[in-house]
Amino acid sequence: MTFDDDDRLAFRDSVERYIRDHADPESVMEWDERKEFPETVVQGMAEQGWFALTLPETYGGIGDYLDMTSMLEVIASASITLARFWNINVNMVGGAIAALGADHLKSEMLPKLAEGKVRFAFALSENNSGSDASALKTRAEVGDEEFTVNGTKMWITGAQQADYILTAVRTDPKATRHDGISLILIPREAEGVTVTPIPLLGGHAVRTCEVNFIDVKVPRNLMVGDLHTGWKQLMPILAKERVALAAMCMGAGQAATNLAIEYCTQRQQFGRRLTAFQAVSHRIVEMQNRTDAARLLTYHAAEKLNAGQQCSREASQAKLFASDSYMQTALDGLQVMGANGYSMEYAMQRHFREAKVFQIFGGTSEIQKNIIGKELGL
Template sequence: MLDGMDKFGLTEDQKLMRDSLGKMIGRLLPPDVALRMDEAREFPEEAYQALARAGYMGLLYPEENGGLGASMEDFTFFIETVAYHNTQLASAYLTSVLYGGRHVQVAGTPELRDEILPGIIDGTRKMAFCLTEPDTGSDAASIKTRARADGDDFIIHGHKMYITCAHVADQLIVVTKTDPDSGHRGITMFVVDAKAPGVSITPMKTLGRRTIHANTVTFDSVRVPAYRMLGTINGGWGQLMLGLNLERICLSASAVGNMQRIVDYASGYARERVQFGHPVSSYQAVAHKLVDMQIMTDAGRGLTYRAARLLDADADCSQASAVAKIFTTEKNVQCADMGMQVMGGAGYSMDHMMQMFWRDSRVGPIGGGTNEILRNVIGKRMGLM
């Protein structure tokens, strides 16, 4: 297990992290429990709280905000390790810590940071990030959710969808238009109480990642105090862009963790499954599939950690993070499909984990900026567009 991660050359702290996470998540989310919770669409609360008790919720934040100030490489390794054991748990973690709390840590007032970050770190507060709308996804500058000033408050009206973990969130980061005619220059972000009057949240039924849910969120004249604005009015676009490289690296790490789990899971099955008197892993047609899956995983890991190291060095990693996100999420889908083929009917059965790996992988090329948009980003940097 985790052979690919062993070969990467881990620090002693990373080895300790890997071993402690493996024992903890393996105990709380063994395959039978993970499958049952996925079928029941049940949030992995016990495992989430275990991460908080172990101090992992503070990895990303600097020490002055109560965090641990981990390097980007260490944080990447953490996400890969959690995703290896359960990619849905990794996504639940990122939703609160990165998509929610990171915006508060970077752009919130000291009072807002003091109010929100301690709860994220100790696990008593969850967050969700509300950007996508029914008519706007990749074109974020065209969102229609409005926030208008009303005395010392703002009134928010609009509709969001595909919002991960909103159904369990305590606060929502809501991306709004405060100047409807100014494109990306009219965007402002707010922290909104998920239970505030006028907020309604409805879980959606999706193909995969069913324990963490996508949700629709409606804001019907929701009143928000002006001090819960993040950054400056009409300055939200810069805040959105600030975290993109970090987000892409984390999504890449999650995909790599899932890929390694798929390789290990399918390989274990192929060694045990006997056909014509031999384990199916001994047949070249099967062995080469598994080898190709490991090659994809190792290549994705290299791209991901290269981007993380660039970010740690405060170097431009925009292209590197886009390349890593495209490669890893697309190869994750391919790897899961090949794992299904290796396992045959067992892979297609709901009694095995492979079908869940396959379903969970498919959102990767869509979420966090579609891979088509990221190809445009790379093309522009190459001087092609």
């Protein structure tokens, strides 16, 4: 994608500058190794105005998904952690509050989000409801003044940093599985909330957690959207998430490709640089080709999103292709770098570990195919 709009180019340049200065490869490697959340850098992102980007103008944003895609592409080329954290906070939860929240919630939460003074996580998945997300069992009894929440959410990214966890709960157990779900903001510090990080293969700088709720009291005014209609309200939010995840895959895929090019043009074997062997150079060409194709699909979905058009199919196509592409690129990148690809000294091992999860979260590759198939009338 090339931008012919000066404002977009200037914004992208500013993102590139900030990321170059604050998320250098050594720091990113250290955050991962020490399982350290990059608090100062995230706060700096808010100060750059990025935590308002996709919010409505009233809250300091421009509601623009092409700029979002471009920004996430750049951020993820250096740090997937920073990009994922932004996506959950601003695109998903901020987006849900902006689109569905009552006026008091918008005016209380969104200015604080824009300034980086409130943090969110998003909790849909449970132990027994992953792909089959609407089978969720976390229960919220509906009282006159408050909800009482019991249950356990799994794989909740950034729950340790969150002030509020936007949680999908079952509010009407008698309704059909899609009809009795609501979305509520649960304060992480509320009595009865326990957050436990889960050891994982990658993405260590922002931990993914189990979140347990025992008799947690949540005021009714923290509901986002309407009672019992949460499932339908979630669908556009998940489509926006898929575009964001695709953007991260192509940004990170480009970084992996660049690393392979840099390494293989320098490394000599049999008296020649590695790229002189066609088996190596063809592999790198395919890496670049896949990344460019992912870029086209992702910006196509982002354009539809930006125009306010239905883009469920395009978002899933982009996420499916970009995540498969990033995984294959990381595999190929590791192979062409030999032992150094496998070594912790180079970033390729991190791409290898982090690419895999993009085929799982935000709806697995198989689920994306199911969505696309349905859109095709299959």
